[in-house]
Amino acid sequence: MAREKKRRQTGRRSRIATAALIGAGLLLTGGIYAGASAAMAATGDDTKASVSAASVEDGKKLFQANCATCHGVNLQGTHSGPSLYGVGELAVHFQVSTGRMPLQEQGPQAPVKPPQFTDAEIASIAAYVQSVAPGPTYPAPEVIDGKGNVAEGAELFRINCAMCHNVAAAGGALTEGKFAPSLDKTTPLNIYAAMVTGPQNMPVFNDMNLTPDQKRNIISAILYLQQHESPGGYGLGNLGPVSEGLFIWIFGIGALIAITVWITAKSN
Numbered sequence: 041m042a043r044e045k046k047r048r049q050t051g052r053r054s055r056i057a058t059a060a061l062i063g064a065g066l067l068l069t070g071g072i073y074a075g076a077s078a079a080m081a082a083t084g085d086d087t088k089a090s091v092s093a094a095s096v097e098d099g100k101k102l103f104q105a106n107c108a109t110c111h112g113v114n115l116q117g118t119h120s121g122p123s124l125y126g127v128g129e130l131a132v133h134f135q136v137s138t139g140r141m142p143l144q145e146q147g148p149q150a151p152v153k154p155p156q157f158t159d160a161e162i163a164s165i166a167a168y169v170q171s172v173a174p175g176p177t178y179p180a181p182e183v184i185d186g187k188g189n190v191a192e193g194a195e196l197f198r199i200n201c202a203m204c205h206n207v208a209a210a211g212g213a214l215t216e217g218k219f220a221p222s223l224d225k226t227t228p229l230n231i232y233a234a235m236v237t238g239p240q241n242m243p244v245f246n247d248m249n250l251t252p253d254q255k256r257n258i259i260s261a262i263l264y265l266q267q268h269e270s271p272g273g274y275g276l277g278n279l280g281p282v283s284e285g286l287f288i289w290i291f292g293i294g295a296l297i298a299i300t301v302w303i304t305a306k307s308n
Contacts, residue, residue: 092167099168102161106142115173127237128175129166134233136162148217149240176236183256184228186263193261196254200245209265214241224266228259 104113110121116122120144124132135141139153155162171178198207204220206212211222218241223231235255236246245255 042248044196095164095167096171098161099166101166102157102165103168106156107165110143115169116277124169125173126175127169127173128177129170130176130178130233131237131239132166132169133162133178134230134237134239136165137227138230140239149219152221178229179232179236179252179255183252184232185256186228186258186260188253188256188258188260190257190261190264193259194264196250196258197261200250201258204241208270209262210269224264226262228263231259231262 098104103111110118111124112118112121115124135150136157137155137159139155140150142156144153145152157165169175197205198210201209204212204214205218205223209223214220220241226234232255233239234242235250235258237247250258
């Protein structure tokens with residue numbers, strides 16, 4: 041009986057020890073996992089920092105090879121190009137991604153042409169300029185998501201933009217050989233960049249002129265125009281009553297004159 045009782049007591053201690061070992065194992069495993077996660081997060085932050093530093097360094101090399109001739113090695117500007125102090129990465133993205141820069145030749149206005157750099161290279165150049173002389177930066181994603189109030193955006197566009205860009209965003213002529221470009225293919229980011237940085241003849245619309253929500257609504261209205269065809273059929277370039285009247289004068293009245301001549305010739 042004594043031996044059997046001793047074995048039962050030993051079994052109870054064994055179960056307690058097993059539970060204790062399991063608990064210790066779980067605690068140890070959890071501790072190792074937490075430590076590894078923290079280490080991985082720290083490594084990720086370091087990697088991001090190194091990637092950002094590498095991007096800036098790449099942008100510096102690209103800038104010196106392609107932009108410094110006009111804008112100066114230190115962004116100070118030269119007789120051939122303005123200083124880039126304070127323009128920020130947003131202006132760089134707008135000018136380079138639309139092919140306006142590098143400038144092909146001096147003229148009243150830099151024309152849009154295919155970009156000479158990849159998206160990654162453009163981002164690197166922009167990061168370098170931002171690191172040397174900070175300025176306007178990229179907006180929050182929701183500002184350019186195209187999900188704003190289209191009706192309000194269209195009204196704001198008519199009030200602030202249509203006098204140059206046309207009510208249908210088709211663009212228009214300005215003075216001295218300059219022009220307001222069509223917005224039919226402009227990206228939401230570049231629409232925002234133009235409002236914030238004021239390239240060439242464009243005025244600057246800061247947050248006191250147009251709030252971020254109002255900018256979002258204008259972008260949404262322009263995207264709506266880009267995605268929907270004219271409900272009236274052939275838009276004639278969306279240039280308004282002048283082009284429509286000219287079309288009627290040439291083709292409408294011309295057709296009536298031709299029919300009249302034909303009837304007269306037949307009767308004679």
